[in-house]
Amino acid sequence: MTDHLHGAKVYPTPPTTEERKILGHRAVRLEDPPLVTGRGRYAGDINFPRQMHMRIVRSAQAHGKIVSINTAAALAVPGVVAIWTNDDIKELGPVDFRADRAAEILKPYRQPVLAKGRVRYVGDPIAAVFAEDPYVAEDAAELVEVEIEELPVVIDCWAPTGEFEPGRTTEGALLKHSFGDIEGAFKKAHTIVELDLFTGRHSGVPMETRGAIGFYDKTKDILELHGAAKVPHRNRDTLVNMLGRAPKGMHVHESHVGGGFGIRGELYPEDVLVLVAAMRFDRPVKWIEDRREHLMCANQGREQRHKVRICADENGKILGIDDEIFHDQGAYVRTHGANVANRTLCMMTGGYDIPAYRGICHYRLTNKTPCATYRAPGRYESTFVRERLVDALADKMGLDRIEIRRRNLIHKDQMPYLIEFEEQGVEELLYDSGDYALLLDKSLAAFKWDETDAALKARRAKGEMVGIGIALFVEESGRGPSDGAKISVDVNGDVELVTGGASLGQGFETSMAQIAAEALGVDYQRITVIHGQTDRIAQGIGAHAARATVLTGSAVNETALKLRAKALEFGAELLQLPVADLDIVDGVIVKKGSPPGGPSLSLGDLAKKMAPGAKLLNGRDPHLFAEAWFNTDFTVFPYGVHLAQVRVDKETGQTKVERFLIGYDIGRAVNPMMVEGQLVGGCVQGIGGALFEEFAYSETGEPLAVTFVDYLLPTLGEVPKIDVLITEDAPSPMNPLGIKGAGEGGINGVGGAIASAIDDAIGKPGAVVQLPVSPQRMKALLA
Amino acid sequence: MSETVAITLKINGQKHAVSVEPRRTLVDVIRDDCGKTGTHIGCEHGVCGACTIIVDGEPMRSCLMFAVQADGCDIRTVEGLAKDGKLNPVQRAFMDNHGLQCGFCTPGFLMLATCTLERDPHIADEDLMEVISSNICRCTGYQGIVKAVRQAAAEMRGEAQEDRK
Numbered sequence: 001m002t003d004h005l006h007g008a009k010v011y012p013t014p015p016t017t018e019e020r021k022i023l024g025h026r027a028v029r030l031e032d033p034p035l036v037t038g039r040g041r042y043a044g045d046i047n048f049p050r051q052m053h054m055r056i057v058r059s060a061q062a063h064g065k066i067v068s069i070n071t072a073a074a075l076a077v078p079g080v081v082a083i084w085t086n087d088d089i090k091e092l093g094p095v096d097f098r099a100d101r102a103a104e105i106l107k108p109y110r111q112p113v114l115a116k117g118r119v120r121y122v123g124d125p126i127a128a129v130f131a132e133d134p135y136v137a138e139d140a141a142e143l144v145e146v147e148i149e150e151l152p153v154v155i156d157c158w159a160p161t162g163e164f165e166p167g168r169t170t171e172g173a174l175l176k177h178s179f180g181d182i183e184g185a186f187k188k189a190h191t192i193v194e195l196d197l198f199t200g201r202h203s204g205v206p207m208e209t210r211g212a213i214g215f216y217d218k219t220k221d222i223l224e225l226h227g228a229a230k231v232p233h234r235n236r237d238t239l240v241n242m243l244g245r246a247p248k249g250m251h252v253h254e255s256h257v258g259g260g261f262g263i264r265g266e267l268y269p270e271d272v273l274v275l276v277a278a279m280r281f282d283r284p285v286k287w288i289e290d291r292r293e294h295l296m297c298a299n300q301g302r303e304q305r306h307k308v309r310i311c312a313d314e315n316g317k318i319l320g321i322d323d324e325i326f327h328d329q330g331a332y333v334r335t336h337g338a339n340v341a342n343r344t345l346c347m348m349t350g351g352y353d354i355p356a357y358r359g360i361c362h363y364r365l366t367n368k369t370p371c372a373t374y375r376a377p378g379r380y381e382s383t384f385v386r387e388r389l390v391d392a393l394a395d396k397m398g399l400d401r402i403e404i405r406r407r408n409l410i411h412k413d414q415m416p417y418l419i420e421f422e423e424q425g426v427e428e429l430l431y432d433s434g435d436y437a438l439l440l441d442k443s444l445a446a447f448k449w450d451e452t453d454a455a456l457k458a459r460r461a462k463g464e465m466v467g468i469g470i471a472l473f474v475e476e477s478g479r480g481p482s483d484g485a486k487i488s489v490d491v492n493g494d495v496e497l498v499t500g501g502a503s504l505g506q507g508f509e510t511s512m513a514q515i516a517a518e519a520l521g522v523d524y525q526r527i528t529v530i531h532g533q534t535d536r537i538a539q540g541i542g543a544h545a546a547r548a549t550v551l552t553g554s555a556v557n558e559t560a561l562k563l564r565a566k567a568l569e570f571g572a573e574l575l576q577l578p579v580a581d582l583d584i585v586d587g588v589i590v591k592k593g594s595p596p597g598g599p600s601l602s603l604g605d606l607a608k609k610m611a612p613g614a615k616l617l618n619g620r621d622p623h624l625f626a627e628a629w630f631n632t633d634f635t636v637f638p639y640g641v642h643l644a645q646v647r648v649d650k651e652t653g654q655t656k657v658e659r660f661l662i663g664y665d666i667g668r669a670v671n672p673m674m675v676e677g678q679l680v681g682g683c684v685q686g687i688g689g690a691l692f693e694e695f696a697y698s699e700t701g702e703p704l705a706v707t708f709v710d711y712l713l714p715t716l717g718e719v720p721k722i723d724v725l726i727t728e729d730a731p732s733p734m735n736p737l738g739i740k741g742a743g744e745g746g747i748n749g750v751g752g753a754i755a756s757a758i759d760d761a762i763g764k765p766g767a768v769v770q771l772p773v774s775p776q777r778m779k780a781l782l783a
Numbered sequence: 784m785s786e787t788v789a790i791t792l793k794i795n796g797q798k799h800a801v802s803v804e805p806r807r808t809l810v811d812v813i814r815d816d817c818g819k820t821g822t823h824i825g826c827e828h829g830v831c832g833a834c835t836i837i838v839d840g841e842p843m844r845s846c847l848m849f850a851v852q853a854d855g856c857d858i859r860t861v862e863g864l865a866k867d868g869k870l871n872p873v874q875r876a877f878m879d880n881h882g883l884q885c886g887f888c889t890p891g892f893l894m895l896a897t898c899t900l901e902r903d904p905h906i907a908d909e910d911l912m913e914v915i916s917s918n919i920c921r922c923t924g925y926q927g928i929v930k931a932v933r934q935a936a937a938e939m940r941g942e943a944q945e946d947r948k
Contacts, residue, residue: 028878035886036874038821038861042887045820135806207825207833207887207921258823258887259921291826505885505922677881677923684924708830708919716916716925746924 008634014668014731014738023518023737026673029510030525031503040256043211043227048284051213052081054274055137056287057127057144058296059119062155062367062701064148066117069127074143079136081281083144084128086114089276095267096238097337109164109172109365111332113269113276118165119148121331121367122703123296125269130277130285153701157328157364158305170365172329173338177345177421180356185320189311193392198770199381199751201303201328201695202688204374205713208258209289210298212271214278221249223275228532229257230265230502231542236534238267238335243275254532260504261685262373262544263299266335295706300695301340301374303328304381310389316397316404320356321348321389327363330370338363340371343378346429349419350386351436351474351639352408367701373544375682376744379475380689380751384771387471387752395765401756402444405472409436415730431474431637433730434665440472443641443663446725452645460763465648466658469756471749474639477741478550478734480632483541485552485559487516489567489624493587493604495520495527497559500540501552502532506743507674508548514670515553515737519560520567521584522603547741549670554630554735563626570606570616575599636732638740640664642683642749645720646757650782653775655691655758657720660750664724667731667740675742676724682746683722688714689747690754691772790854794819795863803850809843810834812850813860821861821890825919832918835891836860842898861890864897873897873935882931884922891918896932904939911936 017024034040071083094110097103115126127144131137154162154170161169186192213226223245228235232252240250257264274285289297308323327341345359374380394404410417412435419429444450449468456466486498497516501508509529517524530536541551564584571589572579577599583592589601603624612622641663647656662679669675692712696704705711731738755768758778767781787802792812799817808827813819813836822845825833829847836845837859864871873896876882883889892915899906899914906914915925915932 029881031886032878032883035883035889036861036870036877036893037865038819038890040821040886042820042823044814044824135804205921207831207885207919208823209825256887257885259885261921291828505887507884673881677884677927680924680926681884681922682924685921707828708826709828713831713919713921715919716912716929719925722924722926 008734010733011736011738014736020518022514022524024669025671027510027514027524027671029507030513030529031507031509042208042256042258043213044288046213046226046255047286048213048215051284051286052130052132052281053134053137054277054285054287055129055131055134055141056125056270056293057129057141057146058293059115059122059124059126059148061119061148061150062122063151063153064119065151066115066119066126067147067149070145071127073145074129074140077136077140077143079132080140081130081132083130084114085126086112086116089113092272092276093242095269095272095334096242097333097335098234103337106172106333106337108168109333111269111334111370113272121369122701123293123369124331128273130281153367155366155368155697155699155701157303157362157366158326161364164365171362172333172365173363175338175341175345175361175363176359176423177426178358178423179419179421180320182320182322182356182358185356186311186322189319190314191393191397192309192311193389193396194309195388195392195766196769197306197308197385197388199302199304199384200689200771201300202374202693203298203300203695204259204261204263205711206259206261206264209291209294210264210268210270211288212274214274214285216278216282218282223250223279225252225271225275226255228252228254228265229504230260230544232502232532232534233500233540234542235267239275242272252534254502257504260543261375262377264504265502266299266372291708292706295711296369296703299334299372299374300330300369301371301377302381302689303371304344306385308385308389310393312393312397316393316399316407318352318354318408321354321386323348323359323385325359325361327361328366328368328371329363330366330368332370334370334372336372340373340377344382346421346426347379347474347476348382348386350383351410351472353410353414354408368697369695369703375685376475376748379473379744379748380686383471383473383749384751384755387749388755391756391759392766401470405440406437409440411437430634432634432732432734434637434639435729436472436639438729439639439663439665439727440641442727443643443661443725446663446723447643447661449643465650465761467646467757467760469644469753469758469760471642471752471756473748474637475741475745475748476635476637477744478547478636480551480634482629482631483551483555484537484539484627484629485555486537486627487559487563487625489603489607491604491608493526493602495522496530497527497556498530498536499552499556500537500542501548502543504543506543506678507671508543511549511670511674512553512556515556516560519557520564522587526587550636550735550739550741551630553670553737553739555628557736558630559626559628562628563624566626567603567606567624570610571601573616574601574606574609632734634734636667636734636740638665638667638745640745640749642753644753644757646754646761648758648761648778653778653782655773655778657687657754659720661723661725662746663727664745665727665730666742668728668738669726670739672726675726678742679724679746680722682744683750684714684719686747686750687718687754689772690751691774692718694772694774788851790851792817792850792853792858793856794858794860805849805851807850808846809848809850809853810845813845819860819862823887823890825888830919831888832895833888833891835894835918837894837898842895859894861893864893871897872938873900873931876931876935876938880927880930880934882923882927888918888920892920892928896935900936900939904936906936908933
């Protein structure tokens with residue numbers, strides 16, 4: 001086992017909730033009081049004296065050469081200060097992306113801050129108007145005349161490639177992940193099924209649009225970006241490189257964030273513009289995106305085509321999956337490089353023990369809004385494809401959908417389970433722990449699968465189109481490498497916890513406070529959690545890829561334990577008792593088992609006695625303060641089961657989800673209430689992507705969904721009763737708390753499960769090959 | 784810039800005398816001119832409901848009204864829900880039931896639910912759900928919101944609360 005774990009530190013099984021005071025319990029959120037009383041501070045609520053307002057002039061064409069930009073009429077509008085085009089920011093490079101394998105070859109496809117010579121999607125920023133008032137900025141932007149000579153567009157990523165620029169096609173990269181003998185697998189197979197599958201283009205669409213405020217403190221030569229989210233430290237580093245500033249002169253600040261879902265908080269052209277303008281004009285510059293802009297310009301995702309086949313032996317044991325993927329990256333390569341395509345490739349086999357796999361991905365640029373990560377990037381897509389394949393295989397072999405899955409699941413005795421890819425530089429996957437069959441059994445029982453199946457048969461016999469469906473998946477979370485935390489207790493006994501994490505509204509403050517409170521022995525409500533402030537801590541991992549709770553949480557745990565040891569060391573001296581006899585309860589050091597009134601010392605009083613110069617210190621550092629780091633080279637892999645029941649309306653083609661169950665193993669939950677919130681919220685987004693939401697484009701690249709009237713977010717009316725079954729059967733051995741991430745387990749399998757249920761409802765196995773299953777597409781399936 | 788018009792907005796009982804362009808939306812004036820930033824802007828075309836406030840006793844999308852139309856009206860926003868530091872039943876229920884995550888849509892839901900339940904706490908559950916489905920939340924999947932609104936309704940009807948975890 002040790003060598004399987006590649007020498008990783010393996011942690012013992014952590015305590016259960018019953019053995020803990022606050023960690024693992026449902027606790028009311030620390031975040032809520034300001035948010036229910038209108039005291040939140042989102043990007044739009046941040047204002048500085050003398051601020052200017054920025055408005056972007058965007059391309060109305062999907063592809064073309066910029067012939068001329070005439071700003072004269074716009075500049076004449078009273079209140080307009082300046083208008084910039086690319087000529088005004090020539091020294092700025094394109095918005096950079098994180099390093100990955102494909103980095104070098106994808107660099108030419110990065111997005112300039114303002115279009116340089118060409119526009120490549122409707123919404124591409126061409127010019128920036130700076131004015132005294134946002135209404136005036138918008139008026140003036142309308143008057144900027146842009147002449148564009150249209151060029152041929154590429155809309156479908158599977159269509160023949162076009163020209164990105166002279167000498168460069170729209171195929172940015174050809175990616176490959178494989179293991180085992182795939183040709184041999186198909187040669188010896190008993191049954192082969194081929195499918196042609198499509199996942200629609202959708203995105204996170206948070207309720208708060210993007211916003212950025214640049215502020216330059218010329219006294220200290222510090223440039224500040226406000227309105228940041230998700231990865232403030234990483235964005236700080238990118239900005240330092242792009243703007244050529246010293247790290248000490250560049251700070252990024254997160255305030256309240258109105259939803260993230262992967263798309264918010266990445267570095268966008270507008271973030272760079274407000275900073276450069278704030279310095280150049282020596283005035284604060286504010287930019288708030290409107291909804292139409294958001295739906296044309298913020299990162300989108302998911303759009304892929306899979307020409308895929310699967311093969312199995314006579315018992316239904318899967319022998320191989322062979323996939324050719326066309327991935328739509330949109331007009332430019334943004335901050336994630338080829339990450340989403342790579343996550344699609346590497347997670348394709350999911351929780352099944354499959355001996356051979358080959359995935360080839362055409363990473364294509366098109367003349368549509370650029371793409372990057374949206375909640376469960378690459379996994380929502382790959383789970384849809386894999387689970388469609390397994391359903392189709394079951395149907396062709398005459399096997400039960402559940403039975404075929406049972407025969408192929410990775411067995412708990414195979415854990416940890418290693419997936420190594422043949423391609424050089426492709427990261428291996430090491431599934432850390434899991435009992436997939438157990439979760440399947442528990443979920444089916446909770447859903448009453450067999451009884452439901454029987455009941456729906458009776459309803460179908462009466463003419464209704466109702467059915468149930470299933471999707472199984474493995475998630476990933478808590479990637480390393482490292483995160484740190486600092487905790488201090490002041491003379492009042494109030495605790496400040498400084499992290500490099502970020503909050504997108506998921507309850508980060510509460511979960512971090514619960515972890516620290518448990519380890520330190522204080523009331524979690526007395527802990528103030530700092531996040532997203534690059535001037536408070538040098539490094540931070542942020543909040544992405546369900547990483548915050550696992551990685552930052554582990555760092556907080558280490559730090560709180562270190563501070564606890566320090567408090568007990570000094571407490572033991574002051575109380576003249578051995579450390580082993582002491583405990584910390586509600587912020588007071590007490591003698592274990594002693595009745596009230598026994599020897600005690602509050603942490604606040606101890607902090608007073610540890611002031612600089614105090615005799616007690618005897619050469620040791622002052623203050624009740626600790627800093628610690630958590631390091632790991634490993635990802636943890638939560639897993640889940642999604643079960644859906646749907647009803648299809650023959651007349652309208654509308655699909656109604658009647659019931660949904662999410663079975664999910666979290667290892668250990670920090671706050672089950674918030675885990676449920678994450679899972680249910682993700683699930684409803686998944687329902688949106690499966691049935692309603694789609695960024696459609698015309699043949700000429702005109703976006704057809706630029707309002708909430710066209711891009712349909714689920715309302716309460718579309719949402720069924722969602723049951724959540726959280727299990728803690730497989731705590732991760734990779735971190736001291738045994739936790740796994742919750743952020744993406746609610747959405748991962750929704751597309752797959754609903755497709756499976758629709759097939760069942762309409763009695764046509766394999767019917768659903770494209771998401772979303774809009775009423776129009778459903779009518780076509782029923783025709 | 785066109786000429787401005789002098790108006791008075793009465794927000795949560797407090798008078799704000801402001802001079803605004805006729806084209807300015809009510810939500811912009813409430814936020815930028817009166818400094819009440821608890822009311823949020825989600826879509827600016829009346830679909831999402833994040834900007835819902837109460838105008839003369841009616842729930843309103845404040846992005847679809849011009850400020851000049853609200854001259855002299857009695858306006859209530861999220862900042863006015865708590866009295867003397869005490870949360871109203873809807874606010875409390877949202878906290879109790881994890882009815883919010885990022886909190887951006889929350890003021891709109893709070894105003895919509897408060898207005899509906901103050902008017903008729905005996906509203907049929909089906910009708911209450913119909914009203915709540917007019918606003919959009921992207922984080923919670925609505926389950927916590929539904930629980931919260933039902934709890935608040937029960938409390939405002941004066942029913943004992945059994946299940947207040």
